[in-house]
Amino acid sequence: MKKKEEEKTLNDLGEFGLIERITKSIKLTNKSSEKGVGDDAAVLNYSNKKVVVSTDMLIEGIHFDMTFTPLKHLGYKAVTANISDIFAMNAYPKQITIGLGLSSKYTLEAIDEIYQGIYLACQKYGVDVIGGDTTSSINGLIISITTIGEGNENEITYRNGAKENDLLVVSGDLGGAYMGLTVLQREKEVWKSDPNMQPDLEGHDYILERQLKPEARKDIIDLFRDLKIKPTSMIDISDGLASEIFHLCKESNVGCQLYETKIPIDPSTHKTSMEFNINPTVSALNGGEDYELLFTIDQSNYEKIKNSIDLTVLGHITKKEAGINLISNGDVSTPLKAQGWNHFNN
Amino acid sequence: MKKKEEEKTLNDLGEFGLIERITKSIKLTNKSSEKGVGDDAAVLNYSNKKVVVSTDMLIEGIHFDMTFTPLKHLGYKAVTANISDIFAMNAYPKQITIGLGLSSKYTLEAIDEIYQGIYLACQKYGVDVIGGDTTSSINGLIISITTIGEGNENEITYRNGAKENDLLVVSGDLGGAYMGLTVLQREKEVWKSDPNMQPDLEGHDYILERQLKPEARKDIIDLFRDLKIKPTSMIDISDGLASEIFHLCKESNVGCQLYETKIPIDPSTHKTSMEFNINPTVSALNGGEDYELLFTIDQSNYEKIKNSIDLTVLGHITKKEAGINLISNGDVSTPLKAQGWNHFNN
Numbered sequence: 001m002k003k004k005e006e007e008k009t010l011n012d013l014g015e016f017g018l019i020e021r022i023t024k025s026i027k028l029t030n031k032s033s034e035k036g037v038g039d040d041a042a043v044l045n046y047s048n049k050k051v052v053v054s055t056d057m058l059i060e061g062i063h064f065d066m067t068f069t070p071l072k073h074l075g076y077k078a079v080t081a082n083i084s085d086i087f088a089m090n091a092y093p094k095q096i097t098i099g100l101g102l103s104s105k106y107t108l109e110a111i112d113e114i115y116q117g118i119y120l121a122c123q124k125y126g127v128d129v130i131g132g133d134t135t136s137s138i139n140g141l142i143i144s145i146t147t148i149g150e151g152n153e154n155e156i157t158y159r160n161g162a163k164e165n166d167l168l169v170v171s172g173d174l175g176g177a178y179m180g181l182t183v184l185q186r187e188k189e190v191w192k193s194d195p196n197m198q199p200d201l202e203g204h205d206y207i208l209e210r211q212l213k214p215e216a217r218k219d220i221i222d223l224f225r226d227l228k229i230k231p232t233s234m235i236d237i238s239d240g241l242a243s244e245i246f247h248l249c250k251e252s253n254v255g256c257q258l259y260e261t262k263i264p265i266d267p268s269t270h271k272t273s274m275e276f277n278i279n280p281t282v283s284a285l286n287g288g289e290d291y292e293l294l295f296t297i298d299q300s301n302y303e304k305i306k307n308s309i310d311l312t313v314l315g316h317i318t319k320k321e322a323g324i325n326l327i328s329n330g331d332v333s334t335p336l337k338a339q340g341w342n343h344f345n346n
Numbered sequence: 347m348k349k350k351e352e353e354k355t356l357n358d359l360g361e362f363g364l365i366e367r368i369t370k371s372i373k374l375t376n377k378s379s380e381k382g383v384g385d386d387a388a389v390l391n392y393s394n395k396k397v398v399v400s401t402d403m404l405i406e407g408i409h410f411d412m413t414f415t416p417l418k419h420l421g422y423k424a425v426t427a428n429i430s431d432i433f434a435m436n437a438y439p440k441q442i443t444i445g446l447g448l449s450s451k452y453t454l455e456a457i458d459e460i461y462q463g464i465y466l467a468c469q470k471y472g473v474d475v476i477g478g479d480t481t482s483s484i485n486g487l488i489i490s491i492t493t494i495g496e497g498n499e500n501e502i503t504y505r506n507g508a509k510e511n512d513l514l515v516v517s518g519d520l521g522g523a524y525m526g527l528t529v530l531q532r533e534k535e536v537w538k539s540d541p542n543m544q545p546d547l548e549g550h551d552y553i554l555e556r557q558l559k560p561e562a563r564k565d566i567i568d569l570f571r572d573l574k575i576k577p578t579s580m581i582d583i584s585d586g587l588a589s590e591i592f593h594l595c596k597e598s599n600v601g602c603q604l605y606e607t608k609i610p611i612d613p614s615t616h617k618t619s620m621e622f623n624i625n626p627t628v629s630a631l632n633g634g635e636d637y638e639l640l641f642t643i644d645q646s647n648y649e650k651i652k653n654s655i656d657l658t659v660l661g662h663i664t665k666k667e668a669g670i671n672l673i674s675n676g677d678v679s680t681p682l683k684a685q686g687w688n689h690f691n692n
Contacts, residue, residue, distance in 0.1 A: 034396065035504070038505075038597070039435065039504050039505050039506075039597075040400060040431040040432070040434035040435050040505070040580075040581060040582060041398045041399055041400035041431050041432055041434070041435045041437070041493075041495070042398070042399045042400070043396050043397070043398055043399075043435070043497070043502055044396065044397035044398075044399060045396055045397070046392050046393075046397050047392075047393055047394065048393065050380065050389050050390065050391055051389070051390035051391070051392050051397055051494070052387045052388070052389055052390075053387055053388045053389075053390060053441070053443060053476065053477060053492075053494065054386060054387035054388070054443075054477060055443040055444070055445050055477055055478050055479050055490075055492060056445070056479050057445035057446070057447055057479045057481055057488070057490060059447050059481060059482075059483045059484065059488070060484070061484040062447075062481060062482055062483060062484060063481070085386040085387050086386070086387055088386035088387070089385065089386050089387045089389070091387070095399070097399060097400075097401040097492055098401070099401050099402070099403035099445070099490040099492075100403070101403055101405050101408075101488065130399065131399060131400060131401055132401050133401050133402050133403045133490075135403055135405060135408060135409070136405075136408055137405045137408060137488075138405065138406070138407040138408060138485060138486060139484060139485040139486075140484065140485075142403070142405070142447065142483075142488055142490075144401075144403060144445040144479075144488075144490035146399075146401060146443055146445075146492035147387075148397070148399065148494075149387070151389070156389055158381070158385050159384075159385050159386070160385075234386075235386060236386060251384070251385075
C-alpha cells in the first residue's frame with residue numbers, strides 16, 4: 001500500500017528525493033543566474049560586475065534554540081543575516097547556496113518549513129537559490145549559507161575607508177534583537193520549571209520580531225543610490241555596535257568619538273532592558289544580531305541624510321591616537337570596550 | 347603569568363583571535379581574487395569568465411570518522427572533494443570559503459592541522475581561501491566549503507549533453523576509496539574489542555590514500571585542453587559509478603550500455619574486495635568518494651584518447667528507450683541498479 005504523502009519520512013524519500021522536493025519550486029530570477037540547482041555546480045554570469053561573496057554557518061544550540069525558534073523564521077533569518085553582509089559591502093545579493101545538515105528528529109514537514117522561510121526571504125530580496133548540499137547530521141540542525149552578490153567597482157565599500165572628521169552613522173535602532181532573546185530565554189526558564197505555564201510574551205512584539213525575523217537593510221543601499229552617497233566605510237551590526245566600531249576603526253586606522261545620547265534605542269528595547277536591570281546602552285553596544293548598517297560618510301553628505309528618520313549620526317571619526325571613546329550622557333569620555341558576541345566565550 | 351603559545355586554548359584566543367591565527371598565512375594568488383578575508387564579504391573579478399559555484403557540507407560521524415581520519419587529511423579531502431565538482435563542469439576552481447564548526451574537544455593544534463590540510467590542497471590546486479565563518483558547535487566537527495571557479499562559456503560542460511553513440515569514459519580507477527573505508531572500519535572494530543591490538547593496515551597503502559587523501563582530477567581538465575576535446579557531458583564520481591551514470595542519463599534523456607569487463611579496478615581494490623567477499627564490480631559501481639571524472643565524448647574523439655593510460659572507455663550512450671544496462675562478464679545484459687550513497691539511508 002502506498003503511503004500518503006504526509007506520512008512519508010526522510011528515509012522513504014532518500015537524498016535525491018529530498019533534493020527534488022526542496023528544489024522543485026525554485027525559479028531563477030536574476031540575469032546573472034545562468035544555471036542553478038541540478039548539476040555539479042551552478043553557473044553565473046558577472047561580466048560587468050564585481051562578484052561579492054560571504055559565508056555564514058548557523059548551528060543549533062549555538063546560534064539558535066529550537067525551543068523558541070519557529071522553523072520558518074529560522075530559514076528566513078539564516079538568509080537575511082547572510083545577505084546583510086553583502087549589503088554591508090554596498091552591493092546587492094543575487095544568489096545563495098545552502099548547506100543543510102539535519103538530524104533524524106527533523107520531519108519532512110520541518111524541512112519544508114525551513115525552506116519556506118528561506119524562499120520567502122529570497123523572494124523578498126530578489127535572491128536566487130542556485131545550489132547547496134543537504135545531508136544528515138548526528139545532532140541537530142546546521143545551516144551554512146554562502147551568498148554571492150554583485151557590486152560596481154566604484155560603489156563597493158570596505159571597512160577600511162573611514163577618515164578623520166567623517167560622520168559615524170547607523171541605520172534603524174539597536175539592542176532590540178538582544179532584548180528579544182533575553183525575553184525568550186526567560187520564558188524558556190519559566191516553562192522548564194513549570195511546563196503548564198504559558199509563555200508571557202505580551203507587549204514584546206517588536207523585540208521578538210527583531211530577534212526571530214530580522215530584515216536586512218536593502219533599503220539603505222537603495223537610499224545611497226537615491227542620495228548619491230558613497231559611504232567611506234561600512235559594516236553590518238551582527239556582533240554589537242561596540243565590536244563593529246572597533247572593526248571599522250582598526251581596519252581604517254582611525255579613532256572615534258561615540259555619543260551615548262545619540263545611540264538609537266526603541267522604547268520597547270529600553271523598557272525591557274530596564275526590566276532586566278540592564279543599562280539600555282549596554283544592550284545596544286554589546287547585544288548582537290541587529291543587522292543594521294554602520295557606516296561613515298564625508299561631512300559634506302550631512303545635509304543629504306539629516307532628515308532621514310531611519311539614519312542616526314552617532315559621532316565622528318578622529319585620529320587613531322585619540323582612541324575610541326564613548327561620550328556618556330553626563331559628558332564624560334571613557335574608552336569604549338568591545339565585548340560583543342564571542343562564540344567561543346559566551 | 348602569560349601562557350605559552352602552545353598552552354593557549356580556544357577560549358583564550360576568542361573568535362577574532364582564532365580567525366587571525368588561521369588567516370594570517372593566506373596569500374591570494376589568483377587575478378580574480380581582489381579582496382579576501384577581512385571584510386563583510388570577499389570581492390572577485392570575473393569580467394570575462396563565467397562564475398561556477400559549488401557547496402559541500404561534511405559532518406563528523408556522517409562523512410568522516412575521527413577515530414581513523416588524520417585532521418590534516420580531512421582538511422585536504424574537504425577541499426579536493428569540493429573542487430572536484432568544479433572540474434566536473436570543465437572549469438577551474440579559483441576561490442573557496444570555509445564554514446567551520448568545532449566542538450570544545452578540538453584544540454588549537456587540531457584546528458591548525460585541519461587548516462594545514464586545507465591550505466596544502468589549495469596550494470596544490472591554485473585555489474585562494476577568500477572567506478568563511480568559524481564558530482563553535484555542540485557536537486563534533488562540521489566543514490562546509492563553497493568553491494567558486496571560472497569557466498569559459500564554450501567549455502563549461504553540463505550533465506545534460508550526452509547523445510546517442512557517444513562514448514562513456516572514466517578517469518582513473520574505481521572502488522578504491524570504498525575499500526579503504528572498509529579496511530579502516532574493520533580495524534576500528536578490532537581495536538574496539540581489544541584496544542591493545544595494533545591496526546593491520548599493511549599492504550593497503552593505495553586504497554587508504556584513496557579514502558583518506560583523494561585528489562581531484564585537474565589533470566584531466568588540462569588534458570581536454572591539450573587534446574582539444576570538449577566532453578558532451580560530465581559528472582564527478584562521489585556517490586559511485588552507477589549512481590552517476592543514472593544522473594548523466596536522466597539529465598541527458600538517454601540510455602547507456604556499460605561493459606563490466608571495462609570498469610577499471612586497481613589490483614589492490616580487487617584483492618581487498620575479494621577478502622571482504624564483495625564482488626569488485628559492486629565496489630566500483632556503488633562505492634563512493636572516488637572523485638574520478640565520468641564523461642561522454644563524441645566518437646570522433648576516440649583516436650585522441652585511446653592511448654591515454656588514465657582514461658577508460660566503459661561503454662556507449664544509447665536511446666533512452668534502450669534503458670541503462672550492464673553487460674556482464676558473461677555477456678548478459680541486465681538493467682543497472684543505482685544503489686550509491688544515500689546519506690539518509692546508509
